[in-house]
Amino acid sequence: MQRDWSNGGVELPSLQPGVTLLDIDSSLGVEPLCAVVLDHLLGESGRAFWVDAGGHARTRTLHRLAPHSRYLDRITVGRGFTAYQHASLLDRLPRIVSNSALDREPPALVVVPGMDRLYRDDDIPREQARDLLVRRLATLAAIAREREVPVVLTRSREDELSEPLVAAARETLTCEATKFGPRFTDEEGEDETLVYHLGDGWMQTTLAFWQEILQHRARAAGALVDEDGPAADTPGNVPSPSTPVTPEGW
Structure with missing residues (x-):
């Protein structure tokens, strides 16, 4: 598959409709994921769910990365704290997406970081955890197919x-740290190293x-x-992305 890694001169992978598994080097933190999400919203209308x-949805990181705070208004966040809460959120997601589309805010993207994390907790038997996980993956695949959006x-x-995440994914992208900065790679080995040059040396990835x-x-x-760029990272300047909600809020 030929991929467009440039996005109008900016070297980030473009997201295609369907389920994508993004493996990110743990040393890079949440910033690559936040950057990919915001990059997609810059080129698409609609809402991200x-x-x-x-704790992958870090409001301060999203706020500092966003070229304008209005893009945060298009991100709706639901937070699960147990496997059962997470599964419940995903059960409600098709209805949430449908209601949003009826309100003329069609889905542009669905993001589920750490999909397997809560299903590893001791409060749920392993076999039940796997069953919950597989069923919710089917829900996400259905949303991707029916709405023709990236998940x-x-x-x-x-x-x-x-x-099961690998099996459900239409494609897998990897973001790894290199001495020149982060590099995205797809399954076919096509890659692009993102380099930030400063003076006579290289700057490793930062905000x-x-x-x-x-x-x-x-x-x-x-x-x-904004001419002055992103706002300073102070509590008074940090809005919430479209009022993040608790599981009960969905």
């Missing part, structure tokens, strides 16, 4: 429990690195960017 487990998953560990990429992408997409 983020079903979180383990992005990440996993906390590569083992037997997370194997400033991803900010630069997303601001470049915003200009290429014709989106407005």
